[in-house]
Amino acid sequence: MKAVMATNNVNKLHEAQEILAPLGIEVISQREAGADIEPEENGATFAENAMIKARAVYDIVHCPVFADDSGLCVAALDGRPGVHSARYAPKGQECEKLLAEMEGVEDRRAYFECDIAYIDEKGSGTFSAACIGSIGTQARGENGFGYDPVFCYGDRTFAEMGEEEKNAVSHRGIALRKLYEVYQERYGEQDAEQ
Numbered sequence: 001m002k003a004v005m006a007t008n009n010v011n012k013l014h015e016a017q018e019i020l021a022p023l024g025i026e027v028i029s030q031r032e033a034g035a036d037i038e039p040e041e042n043g044a045t046f047a048e049n050a051m052i053k054a055r056a057v058y059d060i061v062h063c064p065v066f067a068d069d070s071g072l073c074v075a076a077l078d079g080r081p082g083v084h085s086a087r088y089a090p091k092g093q094e095c096e097k098l099l100a101e102m103e104g105v106e107d108r109r110a111y112f113e114c115d116i117a118y119i120d121e122k123g124s125g126t127f128s129a130a131c132i133g134s135i136g137t138q139a140r141g142e143n144g145f146g147y148d149p150v151f152c153y154g155d156r157t158f159a160e161m162g163e164e165e166k167n168a169v170s171h172r173g174i175a176l177r178k179l180y181e182v183y184q185e186r187y188g189e190q191d192a193e194q
């Protein structure tokens with residue numbers, strides 16, 4: 001089956017294709033599907049934002065659509081940057097800003113959350129996944145994007161892991177594998193594997 005991912009972020013599209021292609025789901029971008037839009041993400045939660053994006057694209061393409069919304073929640077910052085993760089600092093400066101804010105803070109606990117919203121002709125839904133880790137004291141690693149160099153999972157940061165390794169444990173990896181289960185339930189194993 002074919003599904004449209006409501007995103008203009010090529011990293012996310014690539015991650016979704018990597019995880020869902022072996023399961024028989026061809027993921028195409030919203031642009032490829034003819035929806036060249038960027039809806040305002042003004043929801044109060046990850047789930048609301050994911051649904052805003054999915055709905056806006058579905059209203060144009062009218063075929064199975066999913067969208068994710070994600071971010072980093074830091075315990076010592078009362079859950080910030082949370083839904084504002086993408087706007088916390090100028091692109092490329094988020095790690096530096098977070099490390100400065102966390103300087104001298106003992107409680108380093110943090111988690112990434114990823115919520116996915118899906119819509120098709122049968123209806124819609126949302127679900128959530130998380131990856132629990134901690135904030136390092138310095139940026140390490142060259143891979144990934146965003147907060148990857150300061151998010152520690154075990155004794156390495158996400159930026160020190162390969163793509164496959166990260167996908168196996170990450171919030172988005174877990175959420176995308178749940179999405180496959182949702183599609184299997186909705187379309188049956190045969191359709192999902194066509």
Ligand code: IMP
Nearest residue numbers: 068069070071072085086145146147148
């Ligand atoms: P979204 O595109 O609205 O979901 O924004 C998510 C923001 O959270 C991104 O711009 C990143 O700053 C951050 N983020 C989400 N997932 C990850 C990840 O896997 N690694 C690093 N940063 C992430």
